[in-house]
Amino acid sequence: MINKQTTATDYDVVIVGAGIAGSLLSHAILQRSPTLNILLIDNNPQQIEPARHPGFDARSIALSAGSCELLDDLGLWSALKEKAQAIDDIHISDRGHIGALDLIKNESELPFGYVVELQNVGEIINRQLAKYSQLTRLYSTSLKTIEKTVEHAICYLQDGTRFTAKLCVAADGGDSLTRQLLNISAQSFDYGCSAMIANVACSQPHLNKAYERFTEDGPIALLPLRENRFSLVWSVNNNDLDRLMSLDDTEYTREVQQAFGYRAGIINTVGKRDTYPLFLIKINKPITHRGICIGNAAHCLHPVMGQGFNLGLRDLYSLAQVINQLDDVQCLGEYKMIDRYWSIRQQDHHNTILMTDTIVRGFSSPNSLMVLGRNITLRAMSCLPALSLPIVKQAKGQFNLKGIHHDSIL
Numbered sequence: 001m002i003n004k005q006t007t008a009t010d011y012d013v014v015i016v017g018a019g020i021a022g023s024l025l026s027h028a029i030l031q032r033s034p035t036l037n038i039l040l041i042d043n044n045p046q047q048i049e050p051a052r053h054p055g056f057d058a059r060s061i062a063l064s065a066g067s068c069e070l071l072d073d074l075g076l077w078s079a080l081k082e083k084a085q086a087i088d089d090i091h092i093s094d095r096g097h098i099g100a101l102d103l104i105k106n107e108s109e110l111p112f113g114y115v116v117e118l119q120n121v122g123e124i125i126n127r128q129l130a131k132y133s134q135l136t137r138l139y140s141t142s143l144k145t146i147e148k149t150v151e152h153a154i155c156y157l158q159d160g161t162r163f164t165a166k167l168c169v170a171a172d173g174g175d176s177l178t179r180q181l182l183n184i185s186a187q188s189f190d191y192g193c194s195a196m197i198a199n200v201a202c203s204q205p206h207l208n209k210a211y212e213r214f215t216e217d218g219p220i221a222l223l224p225l226r227e228n229r230f231s232l233v234w235s236v237n238n239n240d241l242d243r244l245m246s247l248d249d250t251e252y253t254r255e256v257q258q259a260f261g262y263r264a265g266i267i268n269t270v271g272k273r274d275t276y277p278l279f280l281i282k283i284n285k286p287i288t289h290r291g292i293c294i295g296n297a298a299h300c301l302h303p304v305m306g307q308g309f310n311l312g313l314r315d316l317y318s319l320a321q322v323i324n325q326l327d328d329v330q331c332l333g334e335y336k337m338i339d340r341y342w343s344i345r346q347q348d349h350h351n352t353i354l355m356t357d358t359i360v361r362g363f364s365s366p367n368s369l370m371v372l373g374r375n376i377t378l379r380a381m382s383c384l385p386a387l388s389l390p391i392v393k394q395a396k397g398q399f400n401l402k403g404i405h406h407d408s409i410l
Contacts, residue, residue, distance in 0.1 A: 009152050010163040011039040011136075012332055013323075016143060017172035018042035020061075020118065021295030021312050023125045025171060028074055028320035030132045036329070039136045039165065040129075041157075043172075046139035059197055059274070060231035061121070062087065062210070062223055062306035064113040070317045079124045084114035085226045088208035091263065095215045111208070113306075115223045115231060146181040146291075152333070153290040167333035168291045169319075174281050176297035182288050189280040191360065193218050194241050195303055196234040198273045199225065200256070204265035206230060212304070213260055218278075218360065219304045220260050230264065232256065233303050235278060245273065278302055282353050287342045290333045292319065299353055302360045311352045318344050 013029060015022045018040050026040050063071070063084070071077040088111050090103040105111060129135060141161075146168060147154040153168040170178035179186060206224040213220050218235030225231055234256065236244060244255060253270050260267075281300035286293035295312040322341045323332060331337055 009166055010037075011165040012036040012329065013167045013169060014039040014041065014153070014155055014163070014165040015169045015171055016041055016178040017170070017176075017295070017297070018044070018137065018139070019171070019173065019295075020121060020125070020309070021297075021316060022169075022171035023122075023129060024074075024313065025169060025294060025316040025319065026132075026135055027076075027125060027128050028316055029323055030134060031074060032320055032324035034132070034134060036323075036332075037134050037136075038132075039138065039163070041138040041141055041143070043142040044139060046137075060115050060117045060199075060223060060225060061309045062113055062115050064306075064310045065110050067310045067313050068114060070313055074317070076124060076128065080116055080121065081114070083120040083226070084116040085224045086111040086208050087113050087115060087210045087224060090210045090212065092212045093214070093263070095213055095259075095261070112210075115210075115225055117225070117231075143178060143181055146178075148182075148288075148290050165333075166290070166330075167338075170291065170293040170297040171295050171316075172297055174279070174296040174300035176293065178291075179283075179286075179293050179297050182291035182293070184283060184286060184288050184291065184293055186281050186283045191218070191235075191278040191280065191302060192238055193235045193278045194238055194275045195278055196232070196236055196241075196244065196273055196275050198232045199271040200230050200232045200253075200267050201228065201269040202230065202265040202267050206264065209264075211260075211263060213263075215259055218302075220256075221303070221306075222260065222264055223306075232270075234259065235302075235304075238277075241275060245275065280353075280357055285342065286349075287338045289335065289338075292338060292341065294319065299349060301353065301356045304356060304360050307352050307356050311348065314348060315345055 013036060015025055015038065019042075022040060022042070026038055029036060030038060068077055068081075071080060088105040090112060091100070092103070093100040103112065129137070141157050141159065143155055144158045145156045147156075152164045152166055154162065154164050155168060156162050168178070168182065170176045170182060170184075172178050200222070205228055206222075208224055210224055211222040215235075217237045217240075219233075220235065221233045222230040223233070244252065247255065249270050252273070253267050256270070257267050279300060280302065281296070283293060283298055286298035292298075294315045296308070298315065299308070299311060301308040301311070319341055322337060322344070326332060326337060
């Protein structure tokens with residue numbers, strides 16, 4: 001072990017953003033390194049029920065098989081699985097064209113993944129966080145400035161409170177203020193669409209099948225939920241958003257049915273509708289001296305193929321691993337530690353972002369050659385299942401993160 005001169009700080013790690021990414025990172029770090037002092041801050045008010053934080057809203061997330069393995073290693077999956085719905089099959093189609101692909105789980109295989117409602121995730125995570133005496137949580141506050149020295153980050157809150165930390169982690173979403181304060185630049189692309197989300201029920205059992213249907217304005221997905229419901233995620237052009245939101249439930253159901261078709265049966269119930277804008281945020285290098293971006297602060301993806309949360313989970317899991325493997329806690333936040341984290345995560349970042357963006361652009365293009373090419377591709381994958389293996393691998397998200405080897409970090 002390297003002996004270094006100790007530099008006192010108020011906290012070892014400060015995490016900005018108490019949504020799903022920040023909360024999971026807090027748990028992942030303290031599960032492995034329970035002696036570290038962690039500060040988790042958020043600009044939303046503290047809730048009587050912490051799971052009602054806006055980061056744990058009515059949306060659902062698709063967990064890849066690999067993500068379920070990571071959550072199991074974090075001690076969370078057994079509780080989550082009781083509230084999750086398995087995805088055994090995936091049907092992909094292109095509206096108005098012959099291209100279609102069915103990804104079917106073999107009897108001997110595990111599901112492609114599971115769908116879980118964020119509110120349930122919030123309840124389970126917050127029960128875990130309440131057990132950690134080394135975790136401090138501050139709400140209704142936000143950062144004003146961050147000063148970086150050689151040995152630590154100096155963080156100032158809006159009320160003038162000052163504290164120091166060895167590492168500052170931005171987990172405060174796509175429009176991350178912390179990312180800006182850390183001087184990490186990001187590229188943004190507006191897809192010109194918004195996701196309309198709601199829970200729906202159909203006339204026939206979903207049989208654990210998920211649907212991804214591509215339309216001229218973008219994909220429309222039905223993800224199976226417990227109690228024979230679906231989570232609807234519909235990408236609509238922003239020019240049509242106000243009209244669709246103004247429709248009553250009967251008119252809206254008719255619009256959804258027309259866009260999706262009858263593969264899942266007749267849609268007979270639609271729950272509360274919400275929307276959020278769709279844009280791509282990517283960062284060539286989401287790291288800096290004493291700072292790291294994770295989750296949507298590091299990469300905000302289109303929901304097609306459900307890759308965003310799964311990518312963020314792999315980020316925070318790897319970061320907790322790297323922190324735990326430090327030979328000296330004083331190395332936390334130093335260049336070698338941060339560079340090691342990024343060397344582990346860089347390829348997965350770039351591959352996942354490229355794949356997601358390519359699918360969105362390729363399947364929303366009206367160009368006749370693009371339409372022909374994508375339908376030939378879907379038909380070829382349907383006839384020759386081996387061609388779909390890269391998609392299956394990415395959908396399952398089974399990467400060997402548990403096997404990150406321990407190299408000495410100064």
